[in-house]
Amino acid sequence: MSSESETVQVLACHAVTVAYAGLRAVSSVSFAVRRGEVVGLIGPNGAGKTTLVNAMSGFAQISEGSITLNGAEVSHLAPEHRAHRGLARTFQHGRLFKDLSARENIELGALAVGCSGREARRRAAALLEETGLLSLAGVPANELSHGDQQRVSVARAVVAGPAFLLLDEPAAGLPAESLAELGTVIEQARSGRDAGVVVIDHNVEFVMGLSDRVVVLDHGQVLVEGAPDYVRHHEEVLAAYFGSVATEGLSR
């Protein structure tokens, strides 16, 4: 990461390694995301995508390397302190507060970063309208469909007004019709709020469609990084996903 890139608002991993009991789940990974940019993080199962997002958000301790936010090292900060510095994340399966309504879940996202109750209500109302969730505002989270839970989860992260947004499998298990709605929410976070977005998902087409740039991880290391079309045709990526025999077949 050049020092020039650090003067603009950048979330960056510098040779990050995460090891559990001797196993290197992530090995010397470097990449960065700027505000207003969507970076897709893809890779086969076990590639280290979620571990990397956990490390970036403070839920996994890094063994080597560093993570910087706008040039300042945040590797030592707890997740809640990173959130206050503008780094929001979602979790696999949403992890909504199930007894609370969609509105209350979103309000909490604002309250948690210091907004007053009035400001949290205002932000939540605006976001509910913007994301088409207004009619579901009073519905308890555990009564929402999976797709709506995912949208509320993203809205709960977006309401804090983060500079960077880490989305962990937001499209998992969603039917095709819900993907477009989710994509709109993410696109609004990027273009409307100038957030830098890192999105992990197994639905590679969904990620490719959203991303300006794609980083492919395999065995905890960066395999390829580039524009979606470049990555899509990259032989190593095809091999990582489908194996060399399948790749040979595809390339014919």
Added chain:
Amino acid sequence: MAGGARGVLPEPARARLRLAAEALGPLALIAIVALVGAQLSTADKTDAINVLVITAIVVGLYVFIGNSGVISFGQISFVAIGAFAAAIWTTPVGTRDATMPDLFGFLASPRLTNLESLLVAAGLGAVMSLVVGLALMRLSGLSAGIATFAVLEITYNVLANWEKIGPGPTVIANVPATTGIPQAAIGCAIAIAAAFGYQRTRSCRLLRASRADALAARGIGVSIFRHRLIAFVLSGAICGFAGALYVHELGSVSVTELYLALTFSTLSMLVVGGSQSLWGATMGGTLLGVLYSFLSNAVSGTTVFGLSFTLPNGLNTIIFAVLFVGALMLAPRGLTRNREFLAVALGERAPHPRGPVAIALAGGDGESPGDVETGSSGGEAASRSVKFTPGQPSP
């Protein structure tokens, strides 16, 4: 809200009405206990006062345990500190000189009024809980439970043995018995009002979010330590205050009265009532408070329908300990199923009917990376439906 009100009143008015009803329910129950108690004989009136004071203690427990979901066996320490402070500083100086000759000077001479002693007890409860909380609130689950138990043990042993701050293992006598029905009822109402006001705050909403899902709460920026500490200090203040009410009810106190029996009894009341609602704490405190008074009397001999009997010493404590464990195992959401007054009155569904138990004896607060899906763990199902079409344009 009721079906009729739903159609007639706009949403903000319904919310305010609901809020008022949720506060008034517990306060009305206290008023009923006070009014009934005022009509009773002098002996039975004492039981009514006891029920009100015990309920104030249970509400103090609720503020921390109910809102954080973290069990604490140490809150009775703050009751003991409040009770000892109020007792020592309101006992006549002559009595202090005679029964506690080794007291520190600042304890030996000043004499406080009843009201001053209540306020000082609340303040001391808050300060002590702040000191303890700064060390303990980073713990959660089983470690927090064990650590708070250690606090109870330390407090008990210090009060029982250090004669510079009290009578040691003997009794503080001649404490002005100022807690009658009015003081007990007003004191309990103040505890309920404080708990109710607190649960409307931003801090309490965030603490409850951490109770529901600590990991998700941290992910959105909730400092669990800070919000647990706030609840712990408020709980300590209410417990200290209730301790002062208690000692002014009894007229004398020894440290053994503020130890295990009271800990398990009040925890039982909270869990049996429903530990995650103010209505549950109030219901548990009043209903089981009656049982507590009855059993306490029965240990020293009582008469029911002309039948006189005496329970073996300690059986009252055993009964409450069994109630505590039984409620945790069989009905962890308690009588109210963790619903507030209006939800119970309207028969509304309980929150998370198949959710976790009311309070956590084990479990973390999202500190460990293992609490987050790591590596491949989360993507097994999704990996079988990877949609990657080489060579086709993105949508």
